[in-house]
Amino acid sequence: MDEATRERLRIAAHQLDAINALLLDPQSQVINDFLAVVAKYGSVEEINRKAEEARQLPNLLARLKELHSPYLDDLHWLMEQRDRGAFISVAEYRRAVLGERAEQMPFDDRLAVVLEISALQYFPWLIREAHQAIERRELMPGRYIRVRKMKEQERDNGDILAVAAAMQIIGASYVETLDTRGTDGANIHLGGPETITGYFGGVGQPNDYALKWLDEYLYYY
Known part of the structure; x- marks a missing residue:
């Protein structure tokens, strides 16, 4: 790309000023409504601090214990399996599929494929998946999509908390679909x-x- 074309990507200062004028206008109804919703939950710093504390694994487990959640034992089991190395590693899986060729074959991890489950609706399914992965020497998925109704999850023995804890235990990423x-x-x-x-x-x-x-x-x- 020549520099003249690149220069056309520049955002003019007056255009940014127009955006700031909208955001900072005390008469802007949409921004006022936005800030009113945020204010329900505290300052930005307070909201982020509470969120950081809430997602800590010990705090998630403590909340599940308070709820007398039946999922707590499953999470302890999951941690035990992780700590004893029960899950197959990527290197082991490659050898199981490719045999001796895996030792000489180059792999470009920049192009690694993420095994994704869509959708993980109920926490007990994740535990069954873990059992199967261990028994059959399969890879555990590394990403999970959830589309179950949030309010339904919230009423289900701490399902939201259990999944959040499990994702940290197995080192996976996940996304919740809001209602x-x-x-x-x-x-x-x-x-x-x-x-x-x-x-x-x-x-x-x-x-x-x-x-x-x-x-x-x-x-x-």
Whole structure:
């Protein structure tokens, strides 16, 4: 790319000033509503501090203990399996599939494929998956997608907390799908050819759903 073309990517200062003017305008209703939702949960620093504390593994386990959750024993079992090296490693899996060729074959980890499960709806399934991975010498997935209703999870013996703890134990990443996503009939694009645009892009959502989503996000954060 020549420098003249690159220069066209520059954001002019007056355009940034216009954005700041909107964000800082005390009469801006949308920003005022946004800040009002945030204020329900405290200052930015307080919100982040609480979230950091809440996601610590010892705190998650303590909350599950307070709930008398049946999932607590499963989490202790999962930690024991991890600590004793019960799960097959990537190197071992390669040897199991490729045999002696695995020792000489180069692997480019920059292009590694992530085994993803979509969707992990119930915590007990994860434990069954762990049992199967150990028994059959299979790789455990490294990423999980969840789309079960949040309120339903919340009422299920600490399911949300148990999954959050399990992800830390096995070193996996995961994503929760919040309930504010237009599937209640609010988004006119869902169910038709524009479903992906509406579901993932938020196109077609009523304006107040952005605030509802923020409220729900901070509640679970």
